[in-house]
Amino acid sequence: MNDVICTVDTVLLTLGDDGLSVALLKREREPYKGVAALPGGYIHPDEDRHGFDAALRVLKSKTGIDAPYLEQLAAFSGAARDPRGWSLSLAYYALVPHAVIAAAGHPGVKLASVDRLPPLPFDHATIIAAALERLRSKSQYSSLPCFLVGELFTLPQLQRVYEALMGEGLNKVSFRRKMAELDMLEAAEGQMDASSPSRPAQLYRLRPQFRDRLALLKRGL
Amino acid sequence: MNDVICTVDTVLLTLGDDGLSVALLKREREPYKGVAALPGGYIHPDEDRHGFDAALRVLKSKTGIDAPYLEQLAAFSGAARDPRGWSLSLAYYALVPHAVIAAAGHPGVKLASVDRLPPLPFDHATIIAAALERLRSKSQYSSLPCFLVGELFTLPQLQRVYEALMGEGLNKVSFRRKMAELDMLEAAEGQMDASSPSRPAQLYRLRPQFRDRLALLKRGL
DNA sequence: ATAATAGTGTCTATTAGACACTATTAA
DNA sequence: TTAATAGTGTCTAATAGACACTATTAT
Known part of the structure; x- marks a missing residue:
């Protein structure tokens, strides 16, 4: 044909x-x-x-x-x-x-x-560049970066992932407000320790309905 | 193959x-x-x-x-x-x-x-639905709707286009602030009148560099 | 003048960020 | 206790929206 x-x-x-x-x-x-x-x-x-x-x-x-x-x-x-x-x-x-x-x-x-x-x-270089642009753009207003971390993760870990993707530091208070607004995380009852010589952080997981689709923010980041 | x-x-x-x-x-x-x-x-x-x-x-x-x-x-x-x-x-x-x-x-x-x-x-119904979703989504933070109006247009006209796409009324002051922030319009020297039994509005056109690409807003519309 | 819509100044509400303070662990 | 990082309360800055007022046209 x-x-x-x-x-x-x-x-x-x-x-x-x-x-x-x-x-x-x-x-x-x-x-x-x-x-x-x-x-x-x-x-x-x-x-x-x-x-x-x-x-x-x-x-x-x-x-x-x-x-x-x-x-x-x-x-x-x-x-x-x-x-x-x-x-x-x-x-x-x-x-x-x-x-x-x-x-x-x-x-x-x-x-x-x-x-x-x-x-x-x-x-392929063009394709990768397009993928990076898409990833970075969607990271501004969605839960996309969550798919780069494992099933259980802490908020500081997640914030570091967002920061790595967007190439800039994020305000901790604002970041946590936004994650709360996305309403996609649920606390796991265990605690983080392993690496930390300091206070362990709460572990979270994605709520089931967001394991195969994105949570979206109204106003970005 | x-x-x-x-x-x-x-x-x-x-x-x-x-x-x-x-x-x-x-x-x-x-x-x-x-x-x-x-x-x-x-x-x-x-x-x-x-x-x-x-x-x-x-x-x-x-x-x-x-x-x-x-x-x-x-x-x-x-x-x-x-x-x-x-x-x-x-x-x-x-x-x-x-x-x-x-x-x-x-x-x-x-x-x-x-x-x-x-x-x-x-x-084709699915394809059209996807196009509408894309159009509406991009209209939130870009100059995309400008391509639905003619070469010369007024701000009230453009606002009505944005409103038609997003399905909601927009604040006039905010809308104009955002259009100014996009920095994509230049005033034409003529004035609008024709249809109006009232004050004519300033005509604008897209600045040349935005005639084939989009202007993007930092924080959506 | 009146009606109608364009365009702006300004106040208030909402949202984001700075910063400091408390909390909890290991050593 | 100290060091280190988690987590939060609260003040300030930035942004968005409400509202009213002035501006300019046709009738």
């Missing part, structure tokens, strides 16, 4: 020791064989019910990660982006806690700090 | 006498021949440099409209949305002043109020 190469690419983001990082994999085939690239693959019309399914399948098969926060980013298309011909990539982005990547432990998956990306094939 | 049907669909929006409206066209071919649908068509890999180009071409050929505000909305894909098979539609949305549609004057183009849409083929 019309010979468009249809693929999905996924920007899998996590927050590790050297900040926000993307999962990259060495390509197994030409073009760009051996070059680190976003986990991606062809859409399988006989297997994937829709694009979202395809992104889930690709993530699972290439990184071992199962049910992350996953959202369509945009479609990237054109004659110039792939040497094989006119192509269209459905780009998705996913957020996972750092521990989840370690636990999945797929061999080829390497994390690269978004501030020190290697040269990337196709328009 | 993989047999995915690749199309573009465009949600062309305008603000007319009965509120926000979408341009619909009767389909010339099966499936759904004769049914009103979004202007759309196949991607032409030999002709379109990328998806955006395809959307421009489709809009021009089906509605006669030339250089509207045009932005990618999302990709809609899957096995179930088109009886012909697994398909992927790149959806774009466009904003134009009402007068532009009249001036283009393509025969088959009908405007339907978004509150009274006819039954639509494929997932």
